[in-house]
Structures are given as structure tokens and as C-alpha cells.
Amino acid sequence: MPSVDHLHHANGRANGHSHDDEVDKPFPGPSRTRPSLLPKLVLKPWLATAPAGLLLENARVVDPRSGALLDGLHSVVVERGKVTHVYPVDEPDLFAEEATLNKVDLAGRYLCPGLLDGHVHVTAVPGVRTIGELVRTPEEQVHYATTYVLKGMLERGFTTVRDTGGASQPLAKAIEEGLLVGPRLFQCGKAISQTGGHGDFMPAKSGGEPGCCGGHSASLGRTADGVPQVLKAVREELKAGADFIKVMVGGGVASATDAIETVQYSSDEIRAITDTCRQMGRKHSTAHAYTVEAIRHAVDNGVKGIEHGNLIDKETAEYLAEKGIFLTPTLSCYGIMVRPPFEDFLPPDGQVKNKEVMKDGLQALKLAEEAGVTVCYGSDLLTSMHALQTEEFTVRAEILSSPAILRHATINVAKMLGKEGLLGEIKPGAFADLLVLDANPLDDITVLDRPEDHLLAVVKDGRVAFSSLPELKTVEDEAKADSLRLKKRARLA
Structure with missing residues (x-):
């Protein structure tokens, strides 16, 4: 019987860890125990162990960078969570005899890169009716409900998201x-x-601190005033593992004490x-800003991204393009927040x-796209509105082409995250984040707004997360099948 130490090292290797990794160190204790517990x-x-390799055959591969399908049907090989080969089906099949690969015939279905949402709030959870109730939701309740939000996003085809206030490195x-x-x-x-x-x-309060915890909100943000406090806040967030920093530079819709046209924070x-x-x-910092004045105030002082930007003009759009600023409009949320x-x-x-x-949002998007700004997909939904995360595709389709919008939700967000070539594409070396669709999003991007009709499977990191295709089983389905086979074999023995 293998020892705990032996099995532990094997487990570490299966997960891609070296013997020196923390996960690869056994607990002290007896070396003999029940095998099932090891x-x-x-x-x-x-x-989890490394996912089984996949050979996805006869796929119509969606290429967001070119805005077209790859010519003809292709095979895509996935090993250890990444795409390793993409080749036409009429080329010699080098992997047909590879025992570790699960061979699946997609029969001409569309294989699209996993979607990226560049502006979410996963801790703005369901269970409340108003923004006031949301910010008063107990932190522990937020943690539990966040798991529901995350699972739903993956089921809708979003394999990567960028949270712009509320999430943490431990999550x-x-x-x-x-x-x-x-x-x-x-x-x-x-x-x-x-x-x-x-x-x-926090509730308005004259004299002293602006509410409990120095103005912190359990779900989205924190307050800091003056250079010393701002420095401390930024350093604390970076110390805690923030991938980027977001600063509020203008007024907002959901906040009670600031008009949209306000410009917030000093240059210093x-x-x-x-x-x-x-x-x-x-390197990346981003600013919440709607107006020309707030946007220029942010960019002039070193901010690299703008969230929303609904009120930009042509000159400001050209300025953003010249400076290489990322713009993440969030247009669908405004209509969603005011309808039943x-x-x-x-x-x-x-x-x-x-x-x-809301009234100028589409025009701002059009100006930005025409000016050559790197525009990213963002939903910015809260509470139960998360279920409408894909509606942004339909809203943008009113004025932009399907290939342009697909780039927003793949290539462009990947570039903003510093993961170009790793996310948002199906190419050797990229993470194996894949969607199986029964329709071409390059012809009609709104098929992504109806995942219940068109999304057949979601693969993230080479692991099948969700699937309605019998031939493409999830990890859980494979585990159940293996368990049944072992039980049957034991009975026969």
C-alpha cells in the first residue's frame, strides 16, 4: 500500500506542482492508513488533477482577431489546460492514437474562445431589492451568495471576468x-x-468620520481623502493582492451624494x-468617469483605463486613442435598472x-470605435441583474458589427489584462477556454445573448465545466461513470 508521503508527491505532480511547493508537503503522522482516504x-x-486531454474534431473555429472563421473544419488539441495544436481536419491526425486524449466530434459546430467581461461586481449579490439594501448586506452573506453569481457567469460562457470593486485575491x-x-x-x-x-x-453625517469603518462599504469600495490616506489605501489594496487599482474620478448613478458632472479627487x-x-x-489603473472633464482629469494624471465614458465627445475619443487608454462602456445596465x-x-x-x-451611451461607443480606442466589454450588473449579463451584446449590436463586438469581449479585454495571446483566442499556447455553439457569433453576435438556446458547452482551463453534449462529458460526469464502473467490477469479482 502506498504511503501518505508517496501519494502526496504524486498528487502534487498531477497538479503541476514541484516537490518544493507548499501543496506537496505531507502532514506528519503514520505512513499507513486506509487507501480510500489517502x-x-x-x-x-x-x-484537482490535471484535466484529461481533448481532441475536438470537425470544429468551425471562430477567430476574433481576424473577425472570420478559420478556413474549413479544424481539429483542436487541448492538453494540461492549454491549446497545443489547431490544424485542418484534412491534415494527418497525429493524435488519434494518443490514449490520454478524449476524442470528440463536434460535427461542424462552432468553437469560440471563452468570453471576457471587463467590468463586473461579483460581490453585488442577489437577495436585495435596492442599492441601499445591497451596501448593508452582511459580509458573510455576501461571501456565500457570491458563489452563486460566479457559477452563473461561467454557465453563460464568461470564462474570465475583471471585477472593478468588491472581489479579493483569496476569492x-x-x-x-x-x-x-x-x-x-x-x-x-x-x-x-x-x-x-x-x-x-455610508450615511451622510456632519462632523467626524463618514460612518462606520472609516467609510468602507462591505461590498464595493472604500474612502480615502488626501495624499497620505490615498497612498495608504492603494498600498493596502496592492498588498492584499489587487491586480489593478480603480479610482472614482466622477459622479455616479447609484451613489446618492454626487452629481454625474462632479469631478472627484485632486491631481495630487x-x-x-x-x-x-x-x-x-x-501598470494598470482605471477610473470611473462619465464626463469629458472627469475623463481628461483621470488620463492627464496617469490613469490607464476609463470605465463607462458615456458622455465623451469626438475630441476626447481621439485623445483616448492617442494615449492608448482602454475604455469599458457598460450600456445595458442603465435600461435594466429601470425596467421590471x-x-x-x-x-x-x-x-x-x-x-x-443612458441617452448618450451608444453615441459615445460609436465615437470611441471610430477613433480607434481599444473598447472592452463590460456589463456592470448588480444583484439578480447578473442573469442579464449577455444583454450587452444585443445593445452594442444596435450600432456595431458582430466581429467588432466579439473583439470587445475577447481580444480587447485580454489586452487590457496583459494576457494577450493567452486569453480570448484559440491558438497554440492559449488557455483552453472554449465555447461550443450551434450558431456563428460573427454572423450574429446576439446568439451570445441567448446562451440557453445556443451555448452547448463551456470549457475552462481545458476542463469541461458545463455541457449538454453527451459526447463531451464534464469532469463530474466522468467521475460518476468511473465510480459506477469500479462498483460494477467489484460486484462481478
């Missing part, structure tokens, strides 16, 4: 290790806001944020501001 005695028993790590089901997560920790700014959801305060990001090895069953989600003043930014 896999559970390792330090992190939830770590991202739990997904990476397989402890939670969800998309790959990039996060900024808490968004940083001045007192009375868009990230300050914003410079403290952007300089710190650069000095601590994080969410018509009471915003307070009356918030509904007025919502109309103000």
Missing part, C-alpha cells in the same frame, strides 16, 4: 484552485473613493495612486442620473 490527506485536498485563488466554480477572476479589491464620492455609500491624489501602481509593479422587476432599485435621484447617462 487523496484527502494532502494539504489542499480540493486541488480569485479559491476559483483558481477549484474550490469554487467560476470564471478566472482579476480583481482590484475595493475601489477607492473620496468622501462623498461614488464609492462612499490621483497622481499618488497612479505613481504607486507603477512603482509597485502594477428592478424599477425600484435606484432611488428617485438615481433614476434621473440614469436617464442622463
Whole structure:
């Protein structure tokens, strides 16, 4: 019988860890125990073994970079979580005899890269009716409900998301290790806001601190005023593992104390944020901003991305393109927040501001695309609205082509995240994040807004997460089948 030490090293190798990794160290104790318990005695028993390789044959491969399908039918080989080969089916099949590959005939179905959403709030969870209730939701309840939000995003085809206020590194790590089901997560920790700014959801209070915890919101943001406080806030978020930093530079729809046209933070305060990001090895910072004045204030002081940007003009769009700024519009959320069953989600003043930014959003998107700005997909939905995450495809389709919009949700977000070539494409070396569709999103991007009709399977990191195809089984389905086979073999013996 193998020892705990022996099995532990084998488990570590299967997960791609070296013998020196923390996960590969056995607990002290007796070397003999029940064989069935050995896999559970390792330090992190939830770590899954490397997924079985896949050979996906006869696929119509969607290429967002060119905006076209690859010519003819192709085979795609997936090993150890990455795409290793993409080749026409009429070329010699070098992998047909490879025993470790699960061979699946897609029979001409469409194979699309996994989608990337560049603006989400996974901790803005269902279970409440209004924005006021949301920011008062107990933190522990938020943690539990976040697992529901994450699973739903993956089921809709989003294999990577960028959280712009609320998520944390431990949450991202739990997904990476397989402890939670969800998309790959990039996060900024808490968004940083001045007192009375868009990230300050504490009750107004004259004199002293702006509410409990120095103005922190359990779900989305934190307050910091003046260069010393701002420096501390940025350094704390980076220390906690933030992948980037978000700063509120203008007014917002959902916040009660700031008009849309307000410009927030001084130049010195914003410079403290952007300089710190650069000095601590994080090149990316982004700003919540709607107006021309707020956008220019952010970019002039070193911010690399703009969230929303609904009120830009032609000159500002050209300025963003010239500076290489990423723009992540979030257009569908404004219509969603005012129609049933969410018509009471915003307070009356918030509904007025919502109309103000909604009416010019599509025009701003058109100006940005024409100017050559790197435009990214963003949904920015809260509570039960997350279920409508794909509606952004339909809204953008009113003025833009399907290939352009697919680039927003693949290539462009990957570039913003510094993962170009790894995410948003089906090519050797890229992560094996794949969608099996029964329709071509390059012909009609709105098929992605109806995943219940057109999305047949989701593969993330080479692992089948969801599938309605009998021939493409999930890891759980394979495990159940193996268990049944073993039980049957035991009975026969």
C-alpha cells in the first residue's frame, strides 16, 4: 500500500506542482492508513488533477482577431489546460492514437474562445431589492451568495471576468484552485473613493468620520481623502493582492451624494495612486468617469483605463486613442435598472442620473470605435441583474458589427489584462477556454445573448465545466461513470 508521503508527491505532480511547493508537503503522522482516504490527506485536498486531454474534431473555429472563421473544419488539441495544436481536419491526425486524449466530434459546430467581461461586481449579490439594501448586506452573506453569481457567469460562457470593486485575491485563488466554480477572476479589491464620492455609500453625517469603518462599504469600495490616506489605501489594496487599482474620478448613478458632472479627487491624489501602481509593479489603473472633464482629469494624471465614458465627445475619443487608454462602456445596465422587476432599485435621484447617462451611451461607443480606442466589454450588473449579463451584446449590436463586438469581449479585454495571446483566442499556447455553439457569433453576435438556446458547452482551463453534449462529458460526469464502473467490477469479482 502506498504511503501518505508517496501519494502526496504524486498528487502534487498531477497538479503541476514541484516537490518544493507548499501543496506537496505531507502532514506528519503514520505512513499507513486506509487507501480510500489517502487523496484527502494532502494539504489542499480540493486541488484537482490535471484535466484529461481533448481532441475536438470537425470544429468551425471562430477567430476574433481576424473577425472570420478559420478556413474549413479544424481539429483542436487541448492538453494540461492549454491549446497545443489547431490544424485542418484534412491534415494527418497525429493524435488519434494518443490514449490520454478524449476524442470528440463536434460535427461542424462552432468553437469560440471563452468570453471576457471587463467590468463586473461579483460581490453585488442577489437577495436585495435596492442599492441601499445591497451596501448593508452582511459580509458573510455576501461571501456565500457570491458563489452563486460566479457559477452563473461561467454557465453563460464568461470564462474570465475583471471585477472593478468588491472581489479579493483569496476569492480569485479559491476559483483558481477549484474550490469554487467560476470564471478566472482579476480583481482590484475595493475601489477607492473620496468622501462623498461614488464609492462612499455610508450615511451622510456632519462632523467626524463618514460612518462606520472609516467609510468602507462591505461590498464595493472604500474612502480615502488626501495624499497620505490615498497612498495608504492603494498600498493596502496592492498588498492584499489587487491586480489593478480603480479610482472614482466622477459622479455616479447609484451613489446618492454626487452629481454625474462632479469631478472627484485632486491631481495630487490621483497622481499618488497612479505613481504607486507603477512603482509597485502594477501598470494598470482605471477610473470611473462619465464626463469629458472627469475623463481628461483621470488620463492627464496617469490613469490607464476609463470605465463607462458615456458622455465623451469626438475630441476626447481621439485623445483616448492617442494615449492608448482602454475604455469599458457598460450600456445595458442603465435600461435594466429601470425596467421590471428592478424599477425600484435606484432611488428617485438615481433614476434621473440614469436617464442622463443612458441617452448618450451608444453615441459615445460609436465615437470611441471610430477613433480607434481599444473598447472592452463590460456589463456592470448588480444583484439578480447578473442573469442579464449577455444583454450587452444585443445593445452594442444596435450600432456595431458582430466581429467588432466579439473583439470587445475577447481580444480587447485580454489586452487590457496583459494576457494577450493567452486569453480570448484559440491558438497554440492559449488557455483552453472554449465555447461550443450551434450558431456563428460573427454572423450574429446576439446568439451570445441567448446562451440557453445556443451555448452547448463551456470549457475552462481545458476542463469541461458545463455541457449538454453527451459526447463531451464534464469532469463530474466522468467521475460518476468511473465510480459506477469500479462498483460494477467489484460486484462481478
